Amino acid sequence: MADVLMWQPWLFPRAATQSERGAAPVRAEDEARVNSAAEAFAADDSATEEVRWLELVAQGDEQAYRQLMNRHLRGVHAFAYRMLGSRAEAEEVSQECFLRLWKHAGRYVARAKPSTWLYRIAHNLAIDRLRRRREGSLPEGLEEAAASERQSALVHDRQVSRQVERALQDLPERQRAAIGLVHYQGLSNAEAALVLGIGVRALESLLARARRQLREQLAELATSDRREP
Amino acid sequence: MTDSNSLDLTRFQELLDVHGPELVRWPEPLQGAARALLAASPGAREAQRQALELAALLDAAPEILPSAALLSRIAALPARQPRGWAAWWPFGNPVAPLMGWAAAAAFGLVVGSGSIPLLDPSAEADLAASDADAEDGAGLESDSAATEAPRQAAAEGEAASDEDWNDLELALGIGWDWEEEP
Numbered sequence: 565m566a567d568v569l570m571w572q573p574w575l576f577p578r579a580a581t582q583s584e585r586g587a588a589p590v591r592a593e594d595e596a597r598v599n600s601a602a603e604a605f606a607a608d609d610s611a612t613e614e615v616r617w618l619e620l621v622a623q624g625d626e627q628a629y630r631q632l633m634n635r636h637l638r639g640v641h642a643f644a645y646r647m648l649g650s651r652a653e654a655e656e657v658s659q660e661c662f663l664r665l666w667k668h669a670g671r672y673v674a675r676a677k678p679s680t681w682l683y684r685i686a687h688n689l690a691i692d693r694l695r696r697r698r699e700g701s702l703p704e705g706l707e708e709a710a711a712s713e714r715q716s717a718l719v720h721d722r723q724v725s726r727q728v729e730r731a732l733q734d735l736p737e738r739q740r741a742a743i744g745l746v747h748y749q750g751l752s753n754a755e756a757a758l759v760l761g762i763g764v765r766a767l768e769s770l771l772a773r774a775r776r777q778l779r780e781q782l783a784e785l786a787t788s789d790r791r792e793p
Numbered sequence: 794m795t796d797s798n799s800l801d802l803t804r805f806q807e808l809l810d811v812h813g814p815e816l817v818r819w820p821e822p823l824q825g826a827a828r829a830l831l832a833a834s835p836g837a838r839e840a841q842r843q844a845l846e847l848a849a850l851l852d853a854a855p856e857i858l859p860s861a862a863l864l865s866r867i868a869a870l871p872a873r874q875p876r877g878w879a880a881w882w883p884f885g886n887p888v889a890p891l892m893g894w895a896a897a898a899a900f901g902l903v904v905g906s907g908s909i910p911l912l913d914p915s916a917e918a919d920l921a922a923s924d925a926d927a928e929d930g931a932g933l934e935s936d937s938a939a940t941e942a943p944r945q946a947a948a949e950g951e952a953a954s955d956e957d958w959n960d961l962e963l964a965l966g967i968g969w970d971w972e973e974e975p
Contacts, residue, residue, distance in 0.1 A: 629871055637867060638859060641859040641863070658867065663870055666871055724850070724853050728851060747813065752818075753812070771811055772807060775844075778847060778851065
């Protein structure tokens with residue numbers, strides 16, 4: 565299992581330490597589920613195609629690079645924004661992420677989907693920025709007003725959108741990453757665990773705690789929403 | 794893995810928090826037990842309803858799309874960040890200047906091989922001077938008739954050779970100034 569998580573650490577700003585992971589030790593159940601995720605990856609035609617694109621990018625093929633960009637930029641950018649709460653920083657992380665894709669595609673090891681690899685790069689870049697924020701070298705970055713422009717007025721109004729965004733930003737960063745990957749980007753629990761470099765059960769613990777906190781924070785919204793016709 | 798018989802309301806709520814309200818995203822072994830519980834328990838249905846409500850609220854978070862400027866910046870990264878030889882050679886493809894240099898060198902070799910003495914003005918002047926000396930020498934008059942024929946033949950051959958070379962010079966645009974001198 566640990567071998568599955570070997571992600572060539574020089575590619576990333578800083579790998580999460582075991583204490584930061586706060587994760588339960590890896591179990592046989594985790595291993596089985598990660599292996600099943602690997603099998604699903606092997607059977608996934610689009611992932612196989614992306615692996616081929618990555619090989620071409622490693623040879624300097626700009627067309628393959630653009631194919632990967634067209635498929636994953638939106639998701640990587642949305643995930644970076646979800647992590648950082650700042651449009652400008654999300655753009656910087658996205659750009660750095662694809663720069664690394666261009667420069668280091670040859671280092672990709674086909675043990676997981678290329679998208680998982682990209683999300684892991686984005687996650688590590690975002691974590692690095694959050695750490696620098698805590699150390700005071702980067703400003704806080706919750707942007708609410710501009711981000712709510714594309715909110716669908718058919719479902720919820722702008723105020724609801726802002727409150728949800730704030731509730732997400734209030735989550736601890738690893739819980740926020742877990743929700744961002746699973747709920748917003750649609751990754752499976754096993755894939756999200758790979759991205760975060762933790763076991764599947766640890767990931768599920770993060771998800772459960774995140775959903776509980778969100779439910780508590782948004783309970784009032786849910787109640788008022790229910791009262792509305 | 795939870796056994797299907799042990800899936801009570803508390804465990805169901807935990808699984809909702811872990812896997813979300815959509816049962817299709819749950820591990821397959823748990824889906825049957827969850828459906829059975831939902832069919833039998835109003836509490837389970839209420840828990841799922843709340844989980845769906847939370848998921849809908851989360852979907853209300855703003856959708857963030859990359860800007861057109863970001864798209865173009867990232868699309869231009871390969872051009873701005875060349876790899877391999879292009880990363881340290883800022884003058885484009887190095888084959889082109891190398892080919893140019895090689896062609897110029899080859900041309901120089903072709904032009905320079907064997908033809909240089911005919912183009913040398915000092916050699917021509919030396920030849921004229923030696924002709925003048927020969928005409929001035931008194932003791933050589935008797936020999937002049939004997940030597941005239943081969944010299945004339947050599948001069949004709951030289952003139953023909955010069956004529957050929959002049960055509961080449963004209964074609965290539967070299968040596969023109971020297972030919973114009975009186």
